[in-house]
Amino acid sequence: MVLLVFFAISIIISSLIFLLRKKTVNLILTSLFVATQIGLSAYSFIHKGETDSAYFTFDAIGIILSMVLSLLSITTLYHSILYLNRHTSGIKNECIYFASLVMLISSMTGAYFANHLAVMWVCIEATTLFVALLIFHERSKVALEAAWKYLYVSSIGVTIAFMGLLFLSAISNAHGIKSLDMKQLAIIAKDMNPIYLKITFLLVLVGFSAKMGIVPLHTVTVDAHTAAPFPVSAFISTTLMNVGFLGIFRLFTIVAHTGIINWTNALLIIVGTLSIAMSAIQLLRIKHFKRMFAFSSLEHMGIIAVALSLGKPGYYAAILHIVFHSFVKAGLFYQIGQVYNFFKSYWISDTGNYFKINPVGGLVIILGFISITAMPPSGLFISEFLVFKALFALKHYALACFILFLFTIIIYVFGKHIFFLLYSNPPENKNFETIKINRFETISQFVLFGLVIYLGFNPPVFFTDLIKSAISF
Amino acid sequence: MDILLFRLIVLVTIGFFLLPKKYLYGFALVLQLIIITVTSLWAIKSMSSNEPIKIIFSYIFHLPIYIIIDRLSAFFILVINFTMLTGLLYASGYLKPYYAKKSSTEIAFHFFNYIWLHLAMLFVCMFRDALSFLIAWEIMSISSFFLVIFESEKENTMRTGLKYLIQMHIGFAFILVGFLFSFQQSSAAFSFDGLSTYFFTHRPFFLFLLFFIGFGIKAGFIPLHTWLPHAHPAAPSHVSGVMSGVMIKMGIYGILRVLTYIHTDLIPIGLFILSISILSGILGVTLAIIQHDLKKLLAYHSIENIGIIGIGIGIGIMGIALNIPVLAVFGFAGGILHILNHSLFKSLLFFAAGNVYSQTHTRVIDQLGGLIKKMPKTAFFFLLGALAICGLPPFNGFISEFLIYSGMFKSLHYGDLQTNLVILGSIVGLVLIGGLAIFCFTKVFSVVFLGTARNVNASLIKEVGNNMLLPKLLVSVMILFIGFLPFLIIKPLGNVVSIFVKNASLLQTTSVSLTNISISSLAILIIVSGLWLIRKLVQNRSKISYGPTWGCAYTGANPAVHQYTAASFANNLGELAGSVTHIKKNFISLTEEDIFPKGQKFETHSSDTFELNLVKIPARKILAFMKKSAVFQTGNLQHYLLYALIFILIIFLLSVFQFI
Amino acid sequence: MVSLLIVLYGLTLIYFALSERVNNYVVLLGIQGVLLFTIAFYNLRDINIVGLIFILLETIVVKTFLIPYFLNRVRRHNNLKRVQEHSIPVFYSVLIIVLLLVTGFVLGNQLEVKSIQSKFFSISIASLLSGLFFVIIHKNVFSHLVGYLIIENGMFLLSLAVGNEMPVLVSLAIMIDIFIGILVIGIFLNKVGDVFQSTNIDELSQLKN
């Protein structure tokens, strides 16, 4: 019942927000909701493995991602408030913003815990809808275009994925399974006809690629990042991508023990490598900070896809990576939002000399650069290292070297632009003295990056246990 | 206790960002002194004992990371500590002008990185487990990168720094691949010690090559050196001093560390190291001679000295391979001693160059001149460094080269024909390097410090403060100590060498020679001072007069213009070595009919052919190609859907035709 | 009988490729709704009443009346008469649609899925592909909406193909999907029309690289 209650609460809260139209009310209610979500994560952690309201199960992977979501929703709420204070966009829009934020969080939570493919699918569809509203928040042409593209393409993608699911259910019917419950599917998957499984997996992969932001439908996600308000971008490229990942991961767990696993791995490697390569080449043309981070998300999702194809150690690395990437990328987006306050633009060419203008922010950017390019002491280094270890263990030497090469390119591009932002000569006719940024706004970022380092080098036992049980399928 | 202190330091470094500007330097100094005391004590302990020290430092994934200090690590730790200390002392004076310009966060960040560079280098020497080693290695690169771009307001600094970072990362990738490959091949421990299993079961050359490239990029062997001549000039002088003094030695450390695990077919490895080292030595100094930038010139000399070190190590390896103990012992002894020596005189030279820069604000050699009258102390230190780096007696550079020489000459008798020829080649190489070094440093010292001033603001120049001279004094004392009392360092050196060669006691045989050397050096000293006195007496009786330099009956000479320039000094050698130096001269040659020629402009540019053909052009090509192929984000929704369709189709076909 | 309907459905797909007038699309979608209803009706005679209600709701109410009505409003709102010229000639697009149909059926034949009447499967695949194709060749946002709906119909067919006992959840999911398709996309489409003063896709290509 818990989750149903949770959904009910979220719907009530969002509708209240929508109706009452008060700034303070927004804050209180949203914070209340975030608190509920955290409570839910805690509850799910305590009642690990229990099935709730028929279609939901508190399994390890869900718990991990939901915890990530809880943490990020705190920070995102905080930064949304800052954002809305700085970009006044009318009370109506603000209410829509908060309402859809609430719904987005709740539907993502649902997607994490769903144990029934159709239910999960419904939740994912819902996230598309609400995130589109959020992307459209600024009501600009660009925002509209981005929202439209995202909504359209990912709905088509999701539809394709749904066809895959239908197909799966069709074959499962043949084996006398009436529903799309994942446990049962996993049990009978061995006996299914591999070709059907392949078709299913292919359709689902392509369909959810829009959500996870990997090749082939990665393009719209990138656009969405560009137009969305930065707290929303932080969400899109972290928790929302995790939703897409989960969608693929769920199906992967079903096919993991069937005969097509090699085919699946090959497919994942192709997708992952293509994604990394795509981000590397597109980054060379980048002119816009948020797009740069968006493409880096593409790269990291590619790494995760590759990792997923490498057996147990790979799974471990993949989940580690997705958690770390969520934290790091969110932190970077918050900071870039702060950068925006100074330069009033996300275009790289409009920025410069940030380290002098705002030293603390500069430190954050540097730390973020080191973290996102997976240089030690970032935790991402650990996960990528595990990926390479697994790659070598499976004798994918050439692939590993190719990926290393692409990483070098990516580091080059990131370094070029990040250090342009930090050190290049300041843009003309702007006086930055007027702007005073409260130092505490950067705490969230330091916390996130610090968390990544800490979890990377000295992960607490419960964390590793969660991951271990998540990959034991 | 000490380990707790050490861990504490690692955490305390955050404190830099909380302190106000004026306490930063003191804080850094205190931290560093603590680090130095702790680690040096460990180092000295392990130097004296046969067993390496083993302490648990921390945990990754709940697995212990050990600090393991054997004699090799201990040696490097001591070198690092000394040079980093002098560097920080020098910084106190050198950074003064920057305090006004830079925000306190920037200064704090600089010192933070300096301390972390120090820590990272220590870790590199102390960690054996591959993962922690790699982490330390990368942290070393990153912190040094941030040190290099300290003066980011100057143009090109940023680009140079980025190049440096990327090349370091490539090196890192090679090392990573090396470790992973050996780990995959021989499922031994994922650490240096794990390598030995691989090397026992496989032919070592391939893996060694991977590691050599990875570490060689850091060490700056030609043709892997291309970051070095740019990063050093860009960095502030105390940083270039420590980078060239110790950081590039970490590459040597890595190579040595790997070599300790290789015991089978060493001959190709030895030959490889030897040939590439001779190449680096000769080409490095040749390219140094034609440079116009003082610090760039010194940077190329680092390459040369890495070459000398490499020659030592190379013949050492050959000695082990061919079972000629004398060659092995003296080769390694010379190479390792030269590591220490180079760290001394190179940092000295860079600090002196820093003095020059801080006073004249230019690094272009041909704009300087006559500085010895304005800053005699600096000139003296530079001369000392120059004599030392040229390997002239009675200074430390000579001692290490002497060891290498005697090893080579002694072993001539034992080797077979090929060995003899190899040794002959190395001898000639070493001799040429020495000669070229003399050529180069007579040039640079004279043009910078002697003669008359060439640039205009000569009047503003004055000697730097004592806080910038004190560290030089420390270094010079070390240089003279090694130069005049070499027999004292033989024993500890032997300890280090014993890691590679069993019977390092052979080294003792040379102590008589070294004693003789120090006596003769003393004799020179006595004779010089005696003559000085005699001349005083004689000249008191006879009359001394002063006048302008004898212009060979041409009285119109303007000394500032007509004296010999660095470019013209380097010219004849540049012509001999035209193929590598690529000197371009821009000028309009006089024709028959202009009897009264107008004012003419003449300038020369030199380019590093390796850098051009091995790094610049390929990198540009690759990037251009990739950029051209980046056409997928068209902004057109139809295309985006088309990708999905095509993707499905391709996968479908691949599956149908059984490709995947 | 069912086969005949399916063939008719295929014909509608081809006609989609042929016509250039926007209101034809609307009409065609309505026709498809009717066809789907009849197919479903024939297919699921022995279904419980709830399921029947669902099917009725989806096909007749939504697909046959609601959607065309809604689309017409959108069309008038953006006063669209005929779509801009296709990016490839009609002749070829027809050929390609036919090709896609054939592909669908061949595929369906190749893997005879037990419990899926392969003809449903084939037509749904064909519908998906031709829907995607339709989107790809049209430069008009409105036609994109239409293409989306074609794909939706294909999905509905597949859900029929799954067999008699279609889980309620699935139909629920389809409902949501259609809801999204119509309301949200439609709303956004109107927005696009208002903001850009045109529904041509070329306006919507600011975000690139």
Next chain:
Amino acid sequence: MILTAAILILISGLIFPGIIGKVKAKIVGRKGPGFFQPVYDIVRLFRKGSVYSTTTSYIFRLSPLIYFATIFTALFFLPFFNQKGVFSFEGDFVVFAYLFALGRFMMIIAALDTGSGFEGMGANREALFSMIVEPAFFILMGSLALITDHISFYELFVNLHFGSNLSVLVTLIGTYLLIQIAMVENSRVPVDDPKTHLELTMIHEVMILDYSGFDLALIQLANLFKFSIYGALIANFVLPATMPFYLLVLGFLAVEIVFAVIVGLLESFRARNKMNKNPQWIISLSAIAVLVFIAVLILIERM
């Protein structure tokens, strides 16, 4: 006893230039100055006052002293056939060579200290040529070490036991090589001509243009000793160490004198190289040295 070599070298050094001068004079049919004229000149210079350029610094004052000191010390490295020199140890010839290098370094920077273009030119050439000639000496020593398995002057020369006719060849080429190296090191014909009067074509002379009085005297004295040091090397090289002492002394002096005469003859009958021909000519010496090395390899049956 161990000072024998040093003393003899000093003596022969003093008479050396006189002999050369006489020979040259006789060949051109002049009477020429007395044997000890050059020594008188030096002595007079010692007493003279000196002129210093205002451009110069303490480097200029220091260099002659160091130059002299290095050569004076180097001369104690040489053995007297079967008697060790004062400094005799393994690898002493390396130190020997590097002492010369130290002196050269100081002279070069001293020349550049005056800030005169001519002296700079000379210094530049000096640096280049001495750099190129260095390998020849080392290869020669290397080949001797290869034969004798010893690496100090004394033992090298003591253990040289030539039997076959090939060894004669080695001796001949070696001697030739030593003479040529001496010519280059002391900047005589064909590399440089001390008697030329055009600064543009000088090497060593132009470097010391600004020296006068005491310093000049020191430098010239040092040059004399440098010459006779090479003579001593040749003597040690050619004469067998087994003869009785007095014969050896005579032989030593004889060799020195013959060496001086040869130099005189060479300088009279041989033209100076074109300046830009010098490098290849000097490199050829190293090539010949390699030839010696190979000959030795054959000699000890490595080939």
